[in-house]
Amino acid sequence: MGSDTIDAVALFGSCYADARHGFRADAGDAAADLQSHVNDEAGHGPTGELLATDVARFGPPGAERVLFVLSGVHGKEGYAGSAVQRGWLAAGGPDRIGRGCAVVLIHAINPWGFAYGSRTTEGNVDLNRNFVDFSKPMPANPDYDALHPIFHTADADPITLNRAISALESARAWMGPKAFSNAMSRGQYSHRDGMMYGGTSPTWSNRTLRAIFAEHARGARSAGLIDLHTGIGDYGATVFICLHAPNSPAWERARGWWGPRAIDGSTLPSEHKVLADYAGTTFDAFASSAGPCEKTATVIEFGTLDRLSMRRALLVDRWMNTTGDRSSPEALALMRETVAASAPADPEWRTRVVASGVTVVEEAVAGIARD
Numbered sequence: 001m002g003s004d005t006i007d008a009v010a011l012f013g014s015c016y017a018d019a020r021h022g023f024r025a026d027a028g029d030a031a032a033d034l035q036s037h038v039n040d041e042a043g044h045g046p047t048g049e050l051l052a053t054d055v056a057r058f059g060p061p062g063a064e065r066v067l068f069v070l071s072g073v074h075g076k077e078g079y080a081g082s083a084v085q086r087g088w089l090a091a092g093g094p095d096r097i098g099r100g101c102a103v104v105l106i107h108a109i110n111p112w113g114f115a116y117g118s119r120t121t122e123g124n125v126d127l128n129r130n131f132v133d134f135s136k137p138m139p140a141n142p143d144y145d146a147l148h149p150i151f152h153t154a155d156a157d158p159i160t161l162n163r164a165i166s167a168l169e170s171a172r173a174w175m176g177p178k179a180f181s182n183a184m185s186r187g188q189y190s191h192r193d194g195m196m197y198g199g200t201s202p203t204w205s206n207r208t209l210r211a212i213f214a215e216h217a218r219g220a221r222s223a224g225l226i227d228l229h230t231g232i233g234d235y236g237a238t239v240f241i242c243l244h245a246p247n248s249p250a251w252e253r254a255r256g257w258w259g260p261r262a263i264d265g266s267t268l269p270s271e272h273k274v275l276a277d278y279a280g281t282t283f284d285a286f287a288s289s290a291g292p293c294e295k296t297a298t299v300i301e302f303g304t305l306d307r308l309s310m311r312r313a314l315l316v317d318r319w320m321n322t323t324g325d326r327s328s329p330e331a332l333a334l335m336r337e338t339v340a341a342s343a344p345a346d347p348e349w350r351t352r353v354v355a356s357g358v359t360v361v362e363e364a365v366a367g368i369a370r371d
């Protein structure tokens with residue numbers, strides 16, 4: 001079955017537990033080797049469910065070429081990533097894996113964030129800034145200090161949020177796009193109640209992802225990574241973010257697998273042409289934990305709402321993380337809003353995302369077999 005005939009909308013879980021259940025059922029039906037990693041440091045989900053990362057492997061043990069497809073680094077973005085993983089299964093993807101190749105689907109690496117509708121892990125840590133070397137001094141982000149008081153809203157009332165959003169727009173104007181991107185997005189290690197906080201030690205999700213990379217890439221000569229996110233890009237568009245050094249062998253391989261759009265920045269929307277110099281991302285985890293093989297990676301973003309709506313969702317998320325109770329009726333209502341900013345319910349959006357995501361995975365499955 002091709003990805004054009006699958007019911008993409010049905011592949012989106014209604015909550016973390018539903019997505020997890022669907023993923024495990026679909027992977028089991030496709031005869032995957034299934035593994036679960038339970039996060040026993042984060043308690044349970046809002047309905048008492050286990051919080052776990054599930055891993056489905058297809059292909060022989062010790063395969064020479066291993067492609068990882070990762071969802072839910074930013075928890076609530078896992079709705080889309082999970083649907084793409086399940087879409088690839090529904091489209092019969094495992095039947096097209098080349099000889100000597102394996103595909104490893106990592107479902108919900110940040111299960112707490114997925115379950116509670118947050119970008120971060122438990123403890124307000126941005127997992128995609130947490131993969132730094134904690135034995136060294138933390139990356140500095142002096143410009144973040146200017147934004148912290150703006151992020152630090154006293155409540156999540158619309159007037160408060162609009163005031164903060166206007167202040168951020170002003171800061172963007174006076175700082176300029178590059179300095180603002182770095183201040184806002186590169187990650188900061190100084191304010192535990194702040195935005196894009198990288199933490200003080202490796203989180204459970206960090207340790208679990210590194211262990212999965214190490215175990216499943218053992219013996220591999222080549223490894224690939226597709227890290228699925230949402231929130232950057234025009235509504236429903238597919239954006240490639242390649243963090244490999246320009247003209248490096250990995251950068252060339254990414255071009256070979258996915259075409260020029262993987263490396264030339266052409267898929268980035270105009271307001272994201274200037275990216276932050278990110279610290280501690282999954283690229284770093286992959287580079288340092290997936291063994292000595294050659295590595296090819298991309299971040300995929302599916303565009304959702306406009307920039308101001310995304311800022312609003314970030315502010316609400318940070319506020320909820322620092323006020324504590326994510327299970328109250330008020331928190332759950334706000335959570336639905338932040339989740340909608342990461343996974344719009346619109347069937348057209350969901351259909352586009354699954355179709356594009358499955359194509360990106362298929363291109364990598366073909367590319368890794370060729371290289």
Ligand SMILES: [Zn+2]
Pocket residue numbers: 073074077229230231
């Ligand atoms: Zn993300």
